[in-house]
Ligand code: SRM
Ligand SMILES: Cc1cc2nc3c(=O)[nH]c(=O)nc-3n(C[C@H](O)[C@H](O)[C@H](O)COP(=O)(O)OP(=O)(O)OC[C@H]3O[C@@H](n4cnc5c(N)ncnc54)[C@H](O)[C@@H]3O)c2cc1C
């Protein structure tokens with residue numbers, strides 16, 4: 012019998028509950044109905060602030076779950092006796108089980124004027140839409156001076172809100188009633204440094220004062236502070252804490268916690284056996300949790316219980332660790348950060364010069380009844396890290412376990428770096444998804460041998476990403492040797508070899524392998540070094556010893572096919588091609604008997620050329636103005652375009668023009684792997700730019716740049732790197748992005764997996780190539796300028812050089828004799844190689860059709876030896 | 882690197898200068914396709930040009946190197962390596978290519994066929 016489950020609240024935790032239930036309820040015991048007050052489907056609230064950076068609501072939306080969902084229709088009453096819920100629109104829903112997942116509402120202090128137009132809270136996408144509209148209107152208003160905003164509350168969310176306002180073009184002032192920022196997470200010492208770091212990132216801060224009133228003032232607002240100061244503002248955003256959204260439960264007579272929230276036990280059951288509460292609205296044994304990880308753990312417990320399981324909440328799942336995201340200021344706090352545990356000791360390393368503050372809280376020495384020392388101040392209770400939170404990932408899971416070394420050594424600069432083997436199996440590696448070290452090691456034993464595989468099978472690392480460095484460490488300690496050695500000839504990684512070549516000025520493989528490797532190389536290291544040399548601009552790829560490093564494609568500047576022939580792909584920048592060019596390609600293909608096909612990359616491929624034919628084919632193409640399309644190289648392939656403003660009635664920018672310009676700029680640039688691009692003229696995205704290594708989508712204001720897209724084996728959508736750029740800014744950032752990739756990626760690593768492997772991921776990439784955090788951008792740009800200035804068509808280079816041309820022969824002793832093993836047959840009117848033995852020809856499918864349908868009555872054979880064009 | 886086997890018929894192929902170090906060349910010898918290689922240390926090797934795994938006549942276009950000191954060529958099609966000393970495929974059991982005798986006479990490369 013189907014039982015009815017009603018979930019009130021379609022936020023992150025309610026969504027996770029339904030997801031967990033759907034995954035496990037394979038017999039479909041439960042019929043699920045979800046009520047949501049917001050009009051949008053559930054979205055990632057933790058990433059809400061990225062909305063102002065251009066992440067779209069669609070991108071934030073959580074996966075659809077295929078259950079009945081009523082949006083914009085909040086529950087207004089619960090009749091527990093009848094087990095019925097009534098909604099605002101008048102629906103009544105009966106339930107066998109009810110889950111409350113209503114989250115929290117922002118707390119707005121009761122100051123006069125708090126409801127005035129221009130006052131906002133910061134919790135939902137609708138809030139952000141309203142804030143954005145008000146900020147844009149303020150910025151557009153004529154008049155001198157920078158537009159400003161007051162943020163009430165200097166906690167985690169207040170700082171995020173301030174950053175969003177700055178991003179929207181306003182000058183934010185943060186007002187915090189406590190004597191320091193992030194008072195819940197950070198102690199006094201950390202708070203002082205945090206304030207300095209925040210102020211240096213262009214946010215004004217006032218601590219120890221509160222807002223006492225907001226009043227209208229000639230179209231703007233004035234916020235009055237407790238010390239009498241008046242601040243002018245175009246907007247006021249309240250971010251002064253949250254309160255559990257427990258009104259519905261209160262009215263239904265459910266027991267509440269002392270400080271609000273629906274009281275639940277460690278099974279998440281309320282005072283009514285049929286009603287559960289999870290997420291921010293739940294007061295688990297009296298205490299509420301304003302973070303998503305404990306909420307997810309509650310969702311898992313209830314999903315398990317609904318299916319008859321016995322799960323309970325464990326203390327480890329109530330991890331309150333937090334990290335400040337996005338401000339460019341490193342702050343992390345975990346466990347008992349304020350040393351509230353009786354007898355706790357604090358160990359602090361404060362370095363104002365380096366701008367770092369680290370504190371660990373450990374248990375005090377404990378003695379047994381007989382006075383023996385049983386715990387020598389070793390159990391980690393919590394900590395605060397400001398300015399450099401890189402040790403957060405490895406310290407956090409140790410909470411509750413003995414520290415492997417002296418506490419001070421663990422936070423001192425250059426001190427002990429924790430190996431993952433120091434962690435017990437029960438340590439939580441990923442707190443967002445409650446994944447323990449034990450779960451990770453068993454996934455590794457089950458064959459998940461890299462971070463993407465671990466993400467897929469454990470969900471670890473898929474939310475905030477802060478645990479990814481630790482996942483790598485666990486992989487390493489589990490003996491998954493992620494050897495960086497390129498091959499048996501070089502112990503270095505590609506990136507290290509790049510540095511060596513760039514730094515030493517070595518320009519030949521022989522010298523490199525003599526000095527930094529061993530042996531004579533192989534088909535792995537030689538092309539990799541050839542690519543490094545080419546990226547550094549060492550002339551034609553066939554010059555000198557370089558010729559012997561190239562793989563066959565690069566050696567013949569064409570793509571090897573299975574029968575030993577090659578394919579020829581002239582560049583068609585942006586996919587734009589004139590009728591005259593089409594005719595030339597057609598004539599060349601006809602005259603040399605080549606098979607032609609439109610590629611997936613908006614150009615034309617001619618197949619079946621023999622080595623000795625290549626120079627003559629290219630002579631014709633070069634004379635007609637074509638250049639190499641580098642279909643054979645680990646280099647720029649194509650920049651796909653849509654017609655954009657040139658023709659399309661929806662286009663907002665000249666996408667073809669940009670695609671052509673970009674393709675001409677980056678043509679011939681060698682990289683660790685091939686890379687592709689696309690430019691779409693509007694958000695309809697007809698060029699599929701988000702499946703490319705770098706993709707550009709036109710906006711009314713300019714261009715949005717996305718990076719790390721991939722089709723192929725593991726499709727991945729490109730992610731937004733920067734938005735509303737003008738063309739010059741766009742090109743500068745792409746220059747830096749590509750050069751940074753070329754310098755640091757592994758051999759045959761596309762940009763997608765490169766970005767995933769970067770510690771800090773997209774944020775780190777943005778810091779490096781947009782904000783120039785490493786100070787290398789000038790260098791990267793200069794390298795790209797050098798490439799652009801020295802580009803020359805490779806095929807022209809061959810045709811103009813007798814020595815290079817001499818290699819394009821079938822046999823040294825019979826240069827023009829065709830290779831007799833190459834046999835062709837005709838297929839659909841074009842020449843194709845003989846089928847490989849054992850390969851079933853798709854044409855057999857045609858043969859099964861009744862002859863009458865085809866026509867004349869004669870059966871059509873798979874291979875038509877007469878070769879007549881049909 | 883001359884293998885002395887009685888009754889070899891030697892076929893003249895090309896000037897030694899036509900063979901670039903670590904870059905192969907294909908030759909037509911007595912109706913067969915032979916891939917000839919000159920290694921970095923000056924050694925000469927010749928094997929079948931036809932790659933037994935793909936069936937394409939392309940081994941002369943593979944990358945020359947070494948595996949554990951044994952000179953090799955990697956097929957450009959599916960990348961298996963073959964020993965240039967005895968023709969054995971180092972990546973697939975039981976697969977090998979014929980090895981031919983090579984010598985230099987008066988600056989000319991010659992292939993010996995029994
Ligand atoms: C010709 C073409 C198929 C066609 O008939 O349309 C093609 C043909 C080959 N692709 Fe492709 N790919 C072609 C478009 C694509 C696309 C579509 C696109 O570019 O929009 C993709 C998916 C997009 C992407 O790359 O993210 C694609 C993903 C691959 C992959 C998987 C890459 C990956 O990261 O997963 C490989 C394998 C590799 O590179 O390791 C591959 C490898 C190859 C190779 C090089 C395989 C080989 O070594 O023989 C083929 C060379 C054929 C030749 O001689 O030209 N090809 N290949 C397309 C040439 C486009 C062009 O004009 O240059
Ligand atoms: C800007 C921002 C940044 C954050 N950053 C982090 C972070 O870095 N790390 C972290 O752990 N947490 C963070 N959080 C907190 C995190 O988003 C919450 O802990 C999490 O969303 C709680 O999930 P929930 O489902 O309990 O509540 P919510 O996600 O708030 O969902 C509750 C839903 O229930 C709906 N609802 C309420 N009443 C009713 C009703 N009567 N009928 C129907 N529907 C109703 C609400 O409209 C809402 O959609 C952040 C929050 C914000 C706002």
Ligand code: SF4
Nearest residue numbers: 653659662692696697
């Ligand atoms: S992406 Fe937009 S501009 Fe380009 S063709 Fe499609 S609809 Fe037109």
Ligand code: FES
Nearest residue numbers: 441443474475476
């Ligand atoms: S800790 Fe957030 S994703 Fe793992």
